[in-house]
Amino acid sequence: xxxxxxxxxxxxxxxxxxxxxxxxxxxxxxxxxxxxxxxPVLGSIDLSIRDNEFVVLLxxxxxxxxxxxxxxxxxEAPTSGQVLVAGRPVxxxxxxxxxxFQQNALFPWLTARANVMFAAENRxxxxxxxxxxxxxxxxxxxxxxxxAKYPAELSGGMQQRVxxxxxxxxxxxxxxxxxxxxxxxxxxxxxxxxELLRVWQARQxxxxxxxxSIWEALMLADRVVVLASRPGRIVLEQEISALRxxxxxxxxxxxxxxxxxxxxxxx
Amino acid sequence: MxxxxxxxxxxLVPTLVFVVLLxxxxxxxxxxxxRRLLFPPPTKLFASAVELARDGVPLGKTLLDHLLITIxxxxxxxxxxxxxAIPLGLVIGxxxxxxxxxxxxxxxxxxxxxxxxxxxxxxxxxIGEASKIFLIGYxxxxxxxxxxxxxxxxxxxxxxxxxxxxxxxxxxTFTHVVLPAALPRIAAGARIALxxxxxxxxxxxxxxxxxxxxxxxxxxxxxYRTDVTMVGMVTIGLLxxxxxxxxxxxxxxxxxxxxxxxxxxx
Numbered sequence: 001x002x003x004x005x006x007x008x009x010x011x012x013x014x015x016x017x018x019x020x021x022x023x024x025x026x027x028x029x030x031x032x033x034x035x036x037x038x039x040p041v042l043g044s045i046d047l048s049i050r051d052n053e054f055v056v057l058l059x060x061x062x063x064x065x066x067x068x069x070x071x072x073x074x075x076e077a078p079t080s081g082q083v084l085v086a087g088r089p090v091x092x093x094x095x096x097x098x099x100x101f102q103q104n105a106l107f108p109w110l111t112a113r114a115n116v117m118f119a120a121e122n123r124x125x126x127x128x129x130x131x132x133x134x135x136x137x138x139x140x141x142x143x144x145x146x147x148a149k150y151p152a153e154l155s156g157g158m159q160q161r162v163x164x165x166x167x168x169x170x171x172x173x174x175x176x177x178x179x180x181x182x183x184x185x186x187x188x189x190x191x192x193x194x195e196l197l198r199v200w201q202a203r204q205x206x207x208x209x210x211x212x213s214i215w216e217a218l219m220l221a222d223r224v225v226v227l228a229s230r231p232g233r234i235v236l237e238q239e240i241s242a243l244r245x246x247x248x249x250x251x252x253x254x255x256x257x258x259x260x261x262x263x264x265x266x267x
Numbered sequence: 268m269x270x271x272x273x274x275x276x277x278x279l280v281p282t283l284v285f286v287v288l289l290x291x292x293x294x295x296x297x298x299x300x301x302r303r304l305l306f307p308p309p310t311k312l313f314a315s316a317v318e319l320a321r322d323g324v325p326l327g328k329t330l331l332d333h334l335l336i337t338i339x340x341x342x343x344x345x346x347x348x349x350x351x352a353i354p355l356g357l358v359i360g361x362x363x364x365x366x367x368x369x370x371x372x373x374x375x376x377x378x379x380x381x382x383x384x385x386x387x388x389x390x391x392x393x394i395g396e397a398s399k400i401f402l403i404g405y406x407x408x409x410x411x412x413x414x415x416x417x418x419x420x421x422x423x424x425x426x427x428x429x430x431x432x433x434x435x436x437x438x439x440t441f442t443h444v445v446l447p448a449a450l451p452r453i454a455a456g457a458r459i460a461l462x463x464x465x466x467x468x469x470x471x472x473x474x475x476x477x478x479x480x481x482x483x484x485x486x487x488x489x490x491y492r493t494d495v496t497m498v499g500m501v502t503i504g505l506l507x508x509x510x511x512x513x514x515x516x517x518x519x520x521x522x523x524x525x526x527x528x529x530x531x532x533x
Contacts, residue, residue, distance in 0.1 A: 075428055094434030105429040109447040109524045118443070119433045150524040170433060 019087040021174055021206035022049040022072060026081035029067055029232075041067050043231030044081065054200060054207045056221035058214065060264065064232025065210045066178055072208060073099050073176050086173060098167030098205075102179040104159045106151040112138060112162045113147035119169035130169075137165040140202065142195050157188040164199065174206040181216065193219050197244055214260050218253050219246050226263045236263040307494040312501075315494040328478065334502060337472065337480045340396070341464045344403025349457060352411035359412075360419020360449075373413050381406035381463070382470040394475030399468075406467040407460040414456025418449035451525055454518050461514070465507050480506075 029042040041064040049055050057065040070076040072083050074093040083090040085097065093099070106115050116134035117127075125133065138147060141161040151159050160180050167175055180196075181189045193216060200207060211217055217224045218240065226236035238260065242252055289309045295301045296308040307315070316330070323329040359365045381402055392398035422445055430444045472481025480499050487495035518525070 073432060075431065093428075093431040097432065099429070099432040101425060101429065103425055105425045107426060107429075107444065107447070109450070109522065122433050122435055122439075152524060152526075166433075176432075 020048040020084070021051045021053065021086060022047075022208060023084040023087075024048070024068070024072065024081070025084065027068065027071055027078045027083060028080040029064065029071065029076070030079045039230040040079070041230070041232050042071075042078075043233045045232065045234060047225060047234065049206060049208065052204050052206055054209065054220060054222045056217040056224050057208065057210045057227060058212065058217045058224055058260065058264075059227035059232075060212055060229065063227040063229035065212075065227050068227075068232070069176055069178050069208060069210050073097055096170070096173045098170045098172035098175045100160070100163045100167050100175070100177045100180040102182045104151060104156070104163070106159055106162055106166070108151050111148050111150055112143065112154065112158075115151070115162055116165045116169045119166045123170060133169060134165070137168050138162070140168070140199060141165045155188075156184050157192055160184065160192060161195065164196070168199070168203060168205075172205065174208065175200075177207065177209040179210050179212070182211070189216070190219075194245065196220065214257055214264075215248060217260070218256060219248070224256075224260065226260055228264075228266075235266075236260065304491065305493060307497065312494055312497055315492075316498045316501075319495065319498055330483075330498070330502060333478060333480050333483045333499075334506065336478045337468055337503075338506065340399050340471070340479065341403060341461075341468050343396075344400045344405075344467075345407045345461055345464045347400070348404045348407035348411055348460060352408050352456075352460075353415055353453065356412050356415025356453075357419060357449075360416040361445075363420075366416060366420060369416070373409060373416070377409040377413055381467045385470065385474065388471075389475060398475070399471045399479075402471040403464045403467050406463040410463050411456050411460040414459065415449075415453055418452030418456065419445070421452060422448040451522060454514075454522065458511070458514055461510060462507075465503065469503065 024045055024047040027042060027045045028040055030040040034040070045068060047055075057068060059065045067076065071078045072085075072090065074090045074095075074097065085095075090097075106112075107118065110118060113131070113134045116137055117130040120130035120133045121127070135147060138144075138161075141164050143158060143161050143165070146154060146158060151162065154162065163180070181192045184192060197220065209220060221240055224236075224238045224240060225234055226238070227233065228235045236259075238256060240253075240256065242250060246253060248254075292301070292306070293308045293310060296303055296306060301308075303311075319330040321329070323332065359369050384402060384405060385398075388398040388401050392401055426444055426448055427440070430440045435444065468479070469481035469484065472479040473485040476482045477486060480503050484496045484499040487493070487499065
């Protein structure tokens with residue numbers, strides 16, 4: 001399924017053979033507000049992610065998975081260790097790292113198209129180019145005829161589609177997703193997972209995706225990384241080789257679900 | 268049928284209530300339950316309004332003259348206050364440090380009842396226009412300032428994080444993210460400030476002037492013209508309603524993404 005021809009070639013020139021897309025090296029995080037003696041939010045995390053790999057960080061609330069994602073995004077600084085993206089240390093947000101948030105982080109005063117254009121214009125595209133790109137990307141994420149609508153006029157699922165289109169408009173090499181479907185109903189959520197895989201296969205990005213849903217992880221991931229809390233640490237790494245589209249009733253996946261559930265429950 | 272009723276009900280009910288109220292008032296005066304001098308009936312008020320509009324009371328100044336002067340004073344003070352409060356509020360609101368430093372000052376000045384400054388304003392600015400515009404400006408300014416600061420402090424941090432992950436330049440973040448995000452609360456602040464202006468104006472016009480709706484109401488007292496006082500009150504009410512409705516229109520144009528405002532309340 002990964003052999004679909006890629007349209008997003010920009011990052012390929014950037015990728016160097018042998019250099020991981022994302023390299024998390026001994027990343028630890030302690031909050032200044034933590035009482036003395038509490039275990040750190042993140043102990044010392046090592047994780048290396050290949051180009052175009054779809055990695056899902058899975059764990060219960062408070063296990064530090066969102067903190068880790070924010071550190072990779074450059075929105076928070078680690079207390080120890082460092083993150084390399086394409087071999088270069090992360091010093092701040094932006095710079096080829098697209099992000100999709102759990103809450104609707106669209107600009108409510110901009111239409112769907114203008115929201116996507118905002119990102120496109122940030123990387124120097126003119127109005128005309130940005131308009132064309134925005135329309136293309138909105139179509140790619142499965143939205144037709146909503147270009148002129150404001151976010152408040154869209155359903156939760158549609159809003160997250162626009163948010164994905166907006167992140168793609170930056171043409172980022174990596175896409176960071178913080179429980180992007182967490183606020184959606186289950187039916188919409190399943191649809192969005194399929195849509196995301198379709199977009200990912202069309203555009204070929206390295207994806208780091210945070211969720212607390214085991215099934216979401218199983219449906220999406222090349223590799224599931226299970227985190228336990230305080231200190232935040234990796235307790236299980238599971239490659240998933242099953243071909244996509246995957247079925248929830250496939251026996252290997254059901255077995256994996258059981259294994260991940262065990263890993264989560266022990267802590 | 269149901270849909271049309273739904274459409275007309277919000278207009279029909281207030282009109283009906285209004286008509287019934289005025290009708291019973293008229294009737295109560297005719298029956299002698301209410302004294303004509305203290306509660307001039309609606310028909311008498313209407314006649315007075317016509318008289319005021321045509322001949323003017325007193326000094327041959329018509330209702331329109333009073334109205335225009337009042338409008339000029341309100342907008343003078345309001346515009347000055349807004350023009351000052353918006354840039355100041357943006358600067359203070361952008362910095363948590365400045366915000367903490369200014370909070371007691373804003374809280375204090377905002378709480379001083381504007382009309383209690385009337386004697387001072389008269390001493391400082393004389394009995395001319397300046398003292399009235401100062402009072403209205405003062406009342407509007409602190410309300411506006413505290414609202415602009417709050418608007419800045421309450422910008423959703425998720426939007427700022429989103430802007431950062433998209434490599435947005437600082438100036439563009441301010442003009443294209445912070446400002447539009449703060450705009451709805453700034454507009455609400457302007458609405459509240461204008462309301463304060465209306466509260467202050469009548470008081471401010473009660474001393475040292477014969478012009479303006481406040482002065483008209485005050486002058487009427489000396490002539491036992493309860494009817495003129497009431498016409499003045501109604502005119503102020505209508506003026507406030509008209510401005511509120513135009514503000515709603517303006518807000519709809521400025522902020523097409525926001526749900527429409529009913530025009531009532533701040």
